[in-house]
Amino acid sequence: MKQALLMTTTQPPSLETLLILDLETTGLSPEKHRCIELGAVLFSVSLRTILSQVSTLLPVDRNPAQRINRIPPKASQRPQPWQQTLELFQVMAQHADVAVAHNVSFDRRWFGRPPLPAVTLPWICTCTAPWPSQPGLRPGRRVSLKDLARAHDVQIGDAHRALADCTVLARILARCDDLEALLLSGLVQPRPQRQDKTSLASLRRAADKPGRTLESSGANHTTPSPAGPLASKTFVLTGTLSSFSRAEAEKRIEAAGGAVTSSVSRKTTHLVVGANPGSKLDKACALGLVILDEAALLQHLEPASA
DNA sequence: GCGACCATGCGTACAGCATA
């Protein structure tokens, strides 16, 4: 029988057997609501197949989320071996290396609250895991189970039922080429500490020496082209742009030879104004800078993108 | 409908540089 690994270990855990689990609950708060259904699938990574699966309703008096999960509370009260199913679930957990859920931050809070047993396995969250880029999946963003199923050509039968969602997730994982790497990178870790200002400042000092120039200073700067329609011009962006994202606007300005900074100063030459501009607009007006809207910016950029 | 998480944007504190 395998020993459940704790997250404090520094070695990556073995990832051969997954306990894919899902819950249906009567609401969002573990303090106020109850778990009405548990589903779990034991999945072999090397064989890409389901080893065993369990599902059970748990008795509740009421289900405010019935519109979502379509589980009548009366059904949960019908005689059925839910205690024995929970015992079997615990045996399955003992055979697993890691617990896998779609939205670990939600599911994890319910385990250890009676009648659900505690799960001491490491967790992997499939909605925040770095899935390979493919149509329908936006890199760097939380991904829904529906999008994952679509991207992997897996049909969703009975959504918002625990075991159905577990088996959909199992079929998605089975179709994942580099599943082992995905699982490793999807392990739920404590949030990384932000670097304190002192260490950042010393890093910057080291990087900036012997001399600092506009082109080389600052982590957010890319090197502007030495020539271009916006050469020797310094831009600041304010407000929400509609034609493109702020990052894309910065890229295009820099590609046209301009520089982009985050705050208005006397060195700033142009302010690009989107919807709901902030106080930067006031400061730019006070300094007599050139104010551009998005259309005007596009006109300035046009020679560069042509 | 509510809660959690993430991306985006604003305002500001502060470190580094230039100048007197």
Add this chain to the structure above:
DNA sequence: TATGCTGTACGCATGGTCGC
């Protein structure tokens, strides 16, 4: 050395998305 300017990075607010 003192002072002012500049730009970076952090904290916070807001909106969007997805979970149930």
